[in-house]
Amino acid sequence: MELGLIGLGKMGGNMRERIRRAGHTVVGYDRNQDLADVASLKALVDALQGPRVVWVMVPAGEPTQATIDELGRLLSPGDVVVDGGNSRWTDDEKHAAELAERGIGFVDCGVSGGVWGLKNGYALMYGGDAKDVAKVQPIFDALKPEGDFGSVHAGKVGAGHFAKMVHNGIEYAMMQAYAEGWELLEAVDSVTDVREVFRSWREGTVIRSWLLDLAVNALDDDEHLEKLRGFAQDSGEGRWTVEAAIDHAVPLPAITASLFARFSSRQDDSPSMKMIAALRNQFGGHAVEASADKSK
Numbered sequence: 685m686e687l688g689l690i691g692l693g694k695m696g697g698n699m700r701e702r703i704r705r706a707g708h709t710v711v712g713y714d715r716n717q718d719l720a721d722v723a724s725l726k727a728l729v730d731a732l733q734g735p736r737v738v739w740v741m742v743p744a745g746e747p748t749q750a751t752i753d754e755l756g757r758l759l760s761p762g763d764v765v766v767d768g769g770n771s772r773w774t775d776d777e778k779h780a781a782e783l784a785e786r787g788i789g790f791v792d793c794g795v796s797g798g799v800w801g802l803k804n805g806y807a808l809m810y811g812g813d814a815k816d817v818a819k820v821q822p823i824f825d826a827l828k829p830e831g832d833f834g835s836v837h838a839g840k841v842g843a844g845h846f847a848k849m850v851h852n853g854i855e856y857a858m859m860q861a862y863a864e865g866w867e868l869l870e871a872v873d874s875v876t877d878v879r880e881v882f883r884s885w886r887e888g889t890v891i892r893s894w895l896l897d898l899a900v901n902a903l904d905d906d907e908h909l910e911k912l913r914g915f916a917q918d919s920g921e922g923r924w925t926v927e928a929a930i931d932h933a934v935p936l937p938a939i940t941a942s943l944f945a946r947f948s949s950r951q952d953d954s955p956s957m958k959m960i961a962a963l964r965n966q967f968g969g970h971a972v973e974a975s976a977d978k979s980k
Contacts, residue, residue: 685822686711688728690751691741691769692719694969695795698802699741699768699827706826725754735762737820741795744771744920752779761787764819766810768793772924773842773849776811780841789816792841794848795827798968805829809836809851811843846928853925853939855895856918860942862899863959870908870955879903895963902962913973914957916964918946 685708689700692714700710712721713728722728729736736759740751748771755765765783767776771792780790791812797804806827810817817824817837828835838847869878883900886892906912922943929936949957964970 686732687823688732688736688738689741690725690728690738694799695801696741699806702802703823703826708822708826726758729758734760735819737764737766737823739766739768741768744769756783756786756788759788764789764791764816766791766793766820768795770919770921771845773846776842776845789813790841791816791820792844794844794851796848796851800967805834807834809838809844809847811839812841849921849924852919852921853936856922856942857938858895859960859963860945862895863956866959867956879907898963898966899959902966909958909962911974912958912961914954914961915949915973916946916957916960918943
């Protein structure tokens with residue numbers, strides 16, 4: 685099938701390649717014309733046969749809103765817009781209502797996989813009407829990992845991004861647990877090879893995971909994480925997860941604590957935050973900050 689894809693950065697560019705490898709046609713647009721296949725959103729829409737499917741992979745908030753507004757003016761009844769960025773689920777409901785007035789369908793899709801998605805596939809959580817999801821299904825099938833898992837129609841509009849938000853909240857807490865354990869191991873004299881302790885946990889333990897594998901990768905690159913500053917941003921989804929928990933009176937002590945730990949990293953050069961920063965860089969290509977000690 686044909687797909688219009690808007691936003692060809694770290695995630696979008698690799699997604700375009702994976703979809704093409706599956707035999708589909710992708711027409712990509714990006715403000716960086718070196719990455720784009722066409723020069724404008726109008727040219728992208730004109731290049732596709734109807735009914736069209738256009739996937740948006742741009743930053744949440746105003747960039748997404750502006751893109752969807754323009755697509756609403758360019759697309760035709762029966763077309764479908766997919767928001768695959770990290771939008772808040774409440775924005776999805778607004779976008780769906782706005783596009784529905786023009787007869788255009790809307791699907792929200794949480795995407796996980798980071799810089800490894802091209803090779804391993806992307807975990808997909810999507811929400812929307814079944815008829816709209818069906819129009820996008822061949823693309824979902826191309827992007828998902830091989831096997832029976834990694835893709836879910838989570839529910840109605842907003843469900844995909846809500847599920848991805850909770851996924852990211854759990855990710856915060858898991859990374860925090862690994863980071864705190866690493867810091868404690870580094871702090872004692874009796875453990876002389878922390879990196880190999882982490883490596884030993886990769887088989888036969890209940891805490892083995894892909895995040896643990898990535899932690900070992902980071903330690904192989906920089907055994908004591910001396911090159912990193914203990915600083916880690918939060919993407920916003922951790923905050924939204926905690927806000928949703930408050931709204932629904934659901935206790936989230938571990939996820940909430942991990943979010944506040946991110947905030948503490950902005951005050952001090954936190955050792956555990958070195959591991960959080962390293963893990964975010966490993967799985968998502970997120971930027972890291974160098975240690976202030978230039979000799980390390």
